[in-house]
Amino acid sequence: MRMIKRYELLSCRHAKLMVLLILLFGICAVCLGQDPLEARVEKLVRGLGDEDPDISYASADGLADIGEPAVDPLIKALKDDDPQVRSLAARVLGEIKTQKAADPLLEVLDDPFPEVRMNASYSLGLIGDTEAVEPLIGLLEDEDEEVVRYTVIALGRLGDPRAVEPLSEVLDSESLDVRREAMHSLGEIGDLGAVDPLLDLLADEKLGTSAAYILSRFESEQVFGKLTVLLDSRDPTTRTNAVTALGNGRDPEAVPFLVEMLDDRSPGVRREAAYYLGHFEPEEAAPAEQPLIDALGDSEPEVREAAARSLGKIGSKEAVPSLEELLQDKNQNLHVAAVAALGDIGDPEAVDSLIALLGDEAWLVRSGIVQSLVEIGDPQAVDPLISLLGDEHYRVRRSAAEGLGKFGDRRAVGPLLKALETERERDVRIEEVRALGELGGPEAIEGLSRISTDMEEYRNVRTVAEEALGKLKGEEGAVNTSSPS
Amino acid sequence: MKKGNIISVSAALLILLLGVFWLYGTGADVHIADMSSSPIGVRESGQLDIVLQNNGSKPVDVWLEVENAFVDMNGEARSTSRLIISNDSADPWNAEFVSLQKPIHLLPGNNSVSVWIGYALPGKYPVNVKVVENGRLLDEGTYLVETPPPEIHLKLEYEMGRRNTSDVYRIYGYLINKGTGSALDVSTNLTVTEEGTGEPVFTSSRTYDVRGNDKSALWTWPDYPYAIVEIAHGNPLEEPYMPVQNVVIGGSEDRFRVNVTSTWQGQAVSAELLLPSGKETGDAYD
Numbered sequence: 001m002r003m004i005k006r007y008e009l010l011s012c013r014h015a016k017l018m019v020l021l022i023l024l025f026g027i028c029a030v031c032l033g034q035d036p037l038e039a040r041v042e043k044l045v046r047g048l049g050d051e052d053p054d055i056s057y058a059s060a061d062g063l064a065d066i067g068e069p070a071v072d073p074l075i076k077a078l079k080d081d082d083p084q085v086r087s088l089a090a091r092v093l094g095e096i097k098t099q100k101a102a103d104p105l106l107e108v109l110d111d112p113f114p115e116v117r118m119n120a121s122y123s124l125g126l127i128g129d130t131e132a133v134e135p136l137i138g139l140l141e142d143e144d145e146e147v148v149r150y151t152v153i154a155l156g157r158l159g160d161p162r163a164v165e166p167l168s169e170v171l172d173s174e175s176l177d178v179r180r181e182a183m184h185s186l187g188e189i190g191d192l193g194a195v196d197p198l199l200d201l202l203a204d205e206k207l208g209t210s211a212a213y214i215l216s217r218f219e220s221e222q223v224f225g226k227l228t229v230l231l232d233s234r235d236p237t238t239r240t241n242a243v244t245a246l247g248n249g250r251d252p253e254a255v256p257f258l259v260e261m262l263d264d265r266s267p268g269v270r271r272e273a274a275y276y277l278g279h280f281e282p283e284e285a286a287p288a289e290q291p292l293i294d295a296l297g298d299s300e301p302e303v304r305e306a307a308a309r310s311l312g313k314i315g316s317k318e319a320v321p322s323l324e325e326l327l328q329d330k331n332q333n334l335h336v337a338a339v340a341a342l343g344d345i346g347d348p349e350a351v352d353s354l355i356a357l358l359g360d361e362a363w364l365v366r367s368g369i370v371q372s373l374v375e376i377g378d379p380q381a382v383d384p385l386i387s388l389l390g391d392e393h394y395r396v397r398r399s400a401a402e403g404l405g406k407f408g409d410r411r412a413v414g415p416l417l418k419a420l421e422t423e424r425e426r427d428v429r430i431e432e433v434r435a436l437g438e439l440g441g442p443e444a445i446e447g448l449s450r451i452s453t454d455m456e457e458y459r460n461v462r463t464v465a466e467e468a469l470g471k472l473k474g475e476e477g478a479v480n481t482s483s484p485s
Numbered sequence: 486m487k488k489g490n491i492i493s494v495s496a497a498l499l500i501l502l503l504g505v506f507w508l509y510g511t512g513a514d515v516h517i518a519d520m521s522s523s524p525i526g527v528r529e530s531g532q533l534d535i536v537l538q539n540n541g542s543k544p545v546d547v548w549l550e551v552e553n554a555f556v557d558m559n560g561e562a563r564s565t566s567r568l569i570i571s572n573d574s575a576d577p578w579n580a581e582f583v584s585l586q587k588p589i590h591l592l593p594g595n596n597s598v599s600v601w602i603g604y605a606l607p608g609k610y611p612v613n614v615k616v617v618e619n620g621r622l623l624d625e626g627t628y629l630v631e632t633p634p635p636e637i638h639l640k641l642e643y644e645m646g647r648r649n650t651s652d653v654y655r656i657y658g659y660l661i662n663k664g665t666g667s668a669l670d671v672s673t674n675l676t677v678t679e680e681g682t683g684e685p686v687f688t689s690s691r692t693y694d695v696r697g698n699d700k701s702a703l704w705t706w707p708d709y710p711y712a713i714v715e716i717a718h719g720n721p722l723e724e725p726y727m728p729v730q731n732v733v734i735g736g737s738e739d740r741f742r743v744n745v746t747s748t749w750q751g752q753a754v755s756a757e758l759l760l761p762s763g764k765e766t767g768d769a770y771d
Contacts, residue, residue, distance in 0.1 A: 039585055039620075062586040394707045424657060425707050456640070456661055459699035 041070045045077050049085040060088045064095040071096060076103045078120075083113035090116055094123020104131035107309040109135055113142040121147065125154025133160045140166050149178050150421040156185025164189060176206060183207055187214035195223050202230060202241040215477040216248035226248070228257055236266040243269060247276020252284040259291045262307075274303055278310025285314045296322050305337040312341025320345060324353045335365045343372025351378045358384055363393035368398065374403040382409045389419040389432075398428045405435030413439050417447045426458045433461055437468025445472055504568065512621040514540035515547055517614060518595060520628040523643040526666020526697040527607050527632055532599040535614060545624060546588035550615040551600050558605045606750070607634035607666065635697060636664035637671060639745055639756040650719030654760050655710040656731075658703035658745055663695040671749040673703065674710060677733045680740040687733045693747075703745070706730075714741055714760050 009212060044066070047059030063070045070092070077089035090108060093101035105120045105127070121139055124132040136158070139151045152170060155163040163185070170182040183201060186194035195218060201211035215223060243261050246254040261273035274295050278286040293316070295307035308326060311319040314454040319341070326338035339357070342350040354369050354376075373381035383408070386399035401419070404412040416432050416439075421430050433451060436444040451457055452465035488607040518538040525531030535552075539545055555563040589598060604610055612631045616623040638661040646653050662668055670692045677687040695701040705728070712731035716739060717723060725731045733741060744756035 037588065044586070065586050071660075392708065424702070424704070455663060455698065456659075456700065459696060462698075 010481050031384050036319070037066070037069050037455065041073050043068060044070070045073050045085070045089070045448045047356070048077065048088040049080070049082040056088060056179060060092050063092045067096050071098050071100055075101060078104050078108050078187060084117055086111060087113065087115040087119050090119035090123050094126040095185060096117070097127055099129060102127050103130060106135050107288060108133060109139055114142075114147050117142065117144070118147045118150045121151040121154045124153075125150075125157035130158060130160055131171060133158055133162050135431065137163060137166045140170055145175050145178060149175070149181050152178060152181040152185050156181070156188040159189050161189060161191040161193060164191050164193040168194065171197055171201065180207060180210070183211055183214065187217065190218070192218070192220060192222065195226065196221075199226055199230065202245070203233075204236045205237060208237055208241040212244035215245040219249075224253070225454055231257060231261060236269060239264065239266065239269045240272050243272040247272070247279055250279055252280060254281060255284060255288055258457060259288050262291050262295050262303075267303055268300075270295070270298065270300070270303045271306045274306035274310055276310075278306075278313035280314070282314045282316075285310075289314065289316050289318060292316070293319050293322055296326060301331050301334055305331075305333050308334065308337040308341045312344030313335075315345050317345060317394075319346055320347050320350055324350060326355055327357055330364050333367065335360065335362070336368050339365060339368040339372050343368075343375035346376050348376055348378045351376055351380060354386050355381065358388070363396050365390075366391065366393070367399045370399040370403050376408075379407070379409065382407050382411065386412055386415045389415055394425040394428050397423070397425070397430045401431035401435045402427060405431070405438035408439060410439050410441050413441055413444045413447075418442065419446070420451070426461060429461045430464050433464045433468060437464070437471060440472050440475070445469065448472070499681060502511040510689065512623050513545040513618050515545060515549070515591060515616055515618070516540070516624045517616060517626040520612075520614065520626055522602065522612075522628065522630050524631040524665065525602065525604070526633060526664070528603070528605060528667040529665070529697065530601055530603045531592075531630070533587050533595065533602050533612055533628060533630065534599045535598045537589075537591055537598060537616065538712055539593050539596060542593055543594065543617065544634065545591050546732060548588055548617045549598065549600070550617060552613040553610050554600055554602050554603050554612060556606070556610055560606075598619045602630055604630070604632045632676065633665055634750065634752070635662045635668040635695070637662050637668055637695065637749055637752055637754055639747055639754050640700075641743065641745060641756045641758050643758060645761075650717065650720060650735075651722050652716045652761060653722070654714040654716070654719070656712040656714065656743060656758065656760075658711045658756070659700045660693050660695045660703060660747055661700040662697055667696045668692060668749045671695060672748040672749050673745060675731055676744045676746075677712075677714070678742045679735075680742050686741070687731065688736075689731050693732055694723065712743065720751050 011457070035468045041063065044059040044062045047055050050056045050059065054290065063074060074089045074093050074096075077085050078093075080086050080089070084095050086108065090105060093105060102124065105124050108116055111117050113353075117139065121136055124136060128230050133155070136151050136155050140148055140155075141150065142148050148170070152167060152323065155167060159479060167182045167186050167189075169270075171179055171186075173179050173182070176445075183198065186198060187393070195215070198211050198215050202208050202215075204211065217229065218352050224246070227242045230238055231246075233239050233242070239261070241256060247258060255277065258273045258277050261269055262277075264273065274292060277285055277292060280288075289311070292307045292311050292314075296304050296311075296319070298304050298307065308319075308323060323338045323341050326334055329335065335357075339354065351373065354372055357364055358369055360366055360369075366388070370385060382404070385400045388396055389401065389404075391397050397419070401416065404416065415434060417437055420429060422434050423432060433448065436448055448465045448469045452462055452469055454462065457465075516538050517664045520533060522531060522533045533551075535549075537547070553562045557563065589596075600614075602610075602612060610632065611618070611627045613627045613628055615625045615690055615745060640659045640661060641656060642658075643654050643656045646655065660671060662675065670741040671694070672690065672692050674690045675688065678685050693701050693703065702711075709729050711729075713726050713729050713733070715724075715732070716737065717734060718737045722735050735741060741760050742758060743758040744755060745752060745757075
């Protein structure tokens, strides 16, 4: 037997083997000891370049979820060879909204791939770094329409007035989508420098109405004054949109201007003026009451309809006789508008004329009458509503059931239970069951219990019955608890 | 092999083993204490509730890896993307939804987490849950989630109305699901046969969806029936019956068998009516 000497154990050949094994172990240890979050980030960044969009987008979402710890690897990925990786990395950096990514994103605004430029510009908007304004303005000249569109959105988010002029120039773009975004971005920036370009857009058939809404958000006397001047424009589209802007702004000082427009030569302008006069508080709109009543005699049905609805909204009791007359008109839209207005006004004087019209052929009219009767709240409407549970149109039956629940008259419980025996439409059944829950009482509770356990009932109906029962039992319990023993 | 070599290799292996033990053997003392889930219906989302027990005295960060959380129509498993960290509150909104990509912070003692699960077809699905810390597998468990099949039924009913010299039968039908979970694309065929000759005179086919413990009407338009059978004792009414498309017109001598059959994943149910039946209203079940 040979003794192994110490030096033999560490001899050259053995030492090499040992070193190899220790190195192997070391590599394993480094791999296994790597920060697990770091490892996940690395894997997900690799996933950004996957051919399968499910994987690449899921990787992007995962990185966005991880947030800050993923920022450095994502910044590094902006220089990846694969444009898909660069593009998604740019997008995720915007979602994480880290200021640290602003400079690296600015650097890729001249990437040869449009998607990278598009996502980088959009992300700069999300991050909100004003340093990006000038470079983004430069990108408005990009040859790719989508890059321009996303840059426009980003500039809107940044809200910097420096972008107003360049964005105003984009309003002349050939692309409607780009023009629309530029208009919204100008609105977002909210700088008075955007007013004139937006006023010019009021003549635009496609964008004029949206421009009017945006202008109505500018609370400025200067804008108000310019809009009133445009009311004299020769172009009816401009006048209509100026009315929209003034009306939507809801400045009470606009009321006399809008009243004047009720006499405009264009029916579209008169309709818009009549419509927006209903948007003011009743006391603000008081000067418009008689002109609106007069507009019920306008030659154009659409103007009469808008006037009727506005009179309802401002609660004009003076208008009730004229609106009742409108109920006799042959135009169905006018019927519906007059019915809704009478409901809004809530004058019990109108109940008889509304009930008399319940035989109207149009279900829309019958359904509107039910809603108006409920709004007025006169108890003489209960019996007609019970009869309507058998109406031929499901929407009328549904409105009647809903109305009966609101009236709270328990005489309706029996008819509702009877209707539930034959009613086939789920939506109507839901309202009938809900009404039973509103009305309550032993008969309603018994019916609701039956419905809530009927496994051949629609699931939604059963659920509504269960909820109604729970509410009724809770109320019952509360009453019992509070009763003196 | 020389003895010297054997000793050298043994020593190296020992070091390697010690290293592996150092890496894996000193992990946190975290175990899956419990997993539970109610049976969930087909195509309905459910939760697998997991109780993770941290036996250590300090908080620890772990990751969960879940397999078979979602399985599609082709049997392909998809992972879940979010975890629900319960705040031990009855309020379902008082919970934190976190990404599986982020570690879960476990306090000493029991910690509740849940994962979303869902299955496109009925069956039993083993959901495998791994608790991982720094690459070390701390614990692993499998829970068998049951997805019972929908239980479909058919119901037909009719009303008869007389107009001029015709009896008009308005037929309504329901596809009823008494099981949990939805049945999608239930193929439903209508066949109307002349009872005397046994010859089919009308057929149509459509698919329907029905949720668990629910029913779906077979008719398409509110207030309009699924099918109409007109028995003309004189001249037919010549009504177009639009938008109803399932229309059969016969004479006094005719009697029709109306059959509806629905099939879904091997289940087949049917219901029948014989018209005229001599009654003004009636119904039939499968």
